[in-house]
Ligand SMILES: [Fe+2]
């Protein structure tokens with residue numbers, strides 16, 4: 001006999017019954033004995049049995065009460081209980097099962113039957129424990145792998161974002177800041193967390209399509225030819241084409257595709273209007289314009305945030321979604337002292353401003 005043998009607690013107020021059960025089950029189990037309900041409860045606090053053989057009719061506290069107390073304790077509720085009693089009426093048998101017992105044996109019992117039932121429930125209990133352990137282990141593994149995949153995904157998004165910006169040194173950090181503005185607006189609008197996550201990622205990648213635009217055009221400070229400007233205006237489509245191949249639970253590619261669309265249809269590249277434009281893209285549009293206007297350009301210094309806000313407000317309802325503009329104004333007030341709204345780092349680039357700039 002060793003510690004790995006199942007431990008059975010026999011609860012009965014009659015010594016003869018206890019001895020009988022010990023005799024029937026001897027050989028492959030360890031035993032604990034309690035001659036009253038309170039003693040049984042005290043026993044399980046010290047040593048956890050694999051199974052309890054529980055008499056019903058006992059002075060002080062009957063077996064049903066013992067069972068009820070065990071089942072109400074989350075730490076003990078899954079211990080298998082078999083009632084073993086002289087109460088043979090079906091109402092008691094039903095009550096026993098309803099209280100959570102795994103079995104109900106009536107006295108007088110047959111030794112072989114008791115052995116078989118105990119063996120069955122011990123095996124089931126062990127299998128259940130093994131399955132629970134395996135589930136916990138699998139859940140831990142899934143958690144670890146998910147965290148790793150998320151980390152890799154975020155690192156990939158950051159690398160793609162940096163790669164896109166490396167072509168145009170004037171726009172360093174632009175996508176990062178647009179992402180921050182857009183998330184602040186989305187939070188202010190109380191969007192669900194998965195939408196905010198989509199906006200965060202789309203913001204980091206919204207101008208990735210510019211990698212298809214020649215560097216000589218991107219970096220030129222002066223006015224552009226119409227053909228050059230038109231090429232730049234296709235960058236949301238290029239971005240969409242890159243991103244649509246990446247499996248994602250969110251419409252990242254579509255958000256990027258529509259980030260220069262305007263409510264009145266004067267945006268690009270598709271000229272969508274109103275409800276045709278994703279809310280996430282409407283948020284991105286406001287964040288993009290605010291960031292671009294308030295950033296430094298080679299041919300002009302950065303405008304004050306107030307100037308950028310006036311631009312947005314003056315186009316509220318025709319270019320920009322009123323709810324999005326209002327949310328931006330609210331978080332602008334709320335976070336006035338915070339760097340993200342009041343003091344963006346210098347940024348420039350002739351094509352970052354999609355509203356009133358040279359490229360449109
Ligand atoms: Fe853009």
Ligand SMILES: [Fe+2]
Nearest residue numbers: 206207288352
């Ligand atoms: Fe942008």
